[in-house]
Amino acid sequence: MIKILFVCLGNICRSPMAEFVFKDMVRKRGLEDQFYIASAATSTEEIGNPVHPGTRRKLREAGISCEGKYAVQMKKSDYDRYDYLIGMDEWNRRSIMRIIKKDPESKVFLLLDFAKSPRDIADPWYTGNFEVTYADIVEGCQAFLDYLKSREKVDF
Numbered sequence: 596m597i598k599i600l601f602v603c604l605g606n607i608c609r610s611p612m613a614e615f616v617f618k619d620m621v622r623k624r625g626l627e628d629q630f631y632i633a634s635a636a637t638s639t640e641e642i643g644n645p646v647h648p649g650t651r652r653k654l655r656e657a658g659i660s661c662e663g664k665y666a667v668q669m670k671k672s673d674y675d676r677y678d679y680l681i682g683m684d685e686w687n688r689r690s691i692m693r694i695i696k697k698d699p700e701s702k703v704f705l706l707l708d709f710a711k712s713p714r715d716i717a718d719p720w721y722t723g724n725f726e727v728t729y730a731d732i733v734e735g736c737q738a739f740l741d742y743l744k745s746r747e748k749v750d751f
């Protein structure tokens with residue numbers, strides 16, 4: 596079982612999009628038994644709030660449901676609970692490190708670290724553009740799944 600926590604600032608735009616896109620990719624490949632996938636915030640800003648309408652719309656267009664998801668904050672204990680903590684941008688990475696203090700098992704990555712051109716996921720909170728964010732997230736999730744396939748001893 597590979598346990599993955601996607602992380603962003605608010606857990607309403609980018610990390611839920613990554614959570615549900617990645618769950619969909621895993622399900623379509625019949626791999627859901629091999630994964631536990633969730634998402635969380637580094638801040639308290641949006642705790643308890645539903646997924647942002649812009650993210651919900653992009654997921655709905657792709658035929659993906661995010662029903663029942665409400666923002667939660669990540670905890671220090673998540674470091675032991677998960678195998679991968681995947682931030683969306685450099686600011687998230689710094690905030691994750693502030694929460695977990697250290698990363699002796701090298702579990703912390705950014706989603707686009709796995710892509711051909713590593714960079715931050717476009718932040719729709721500031722751009723208002725969920726299209727670019729969605730394209731970045733699909734690119735990152737595909738690259739991450741390819742990375743796991745090459746690295747983990749799982750039956751893909």
Ligand code: 4NP
Pocket residue numbers: 603604605606607608609610640641720
């Ligand atoms: P997210 O987007 O981190 O992708 O969920 C944001 C949500 C809330 C805020 C910023 C970004 N905020 O400043 O409250």
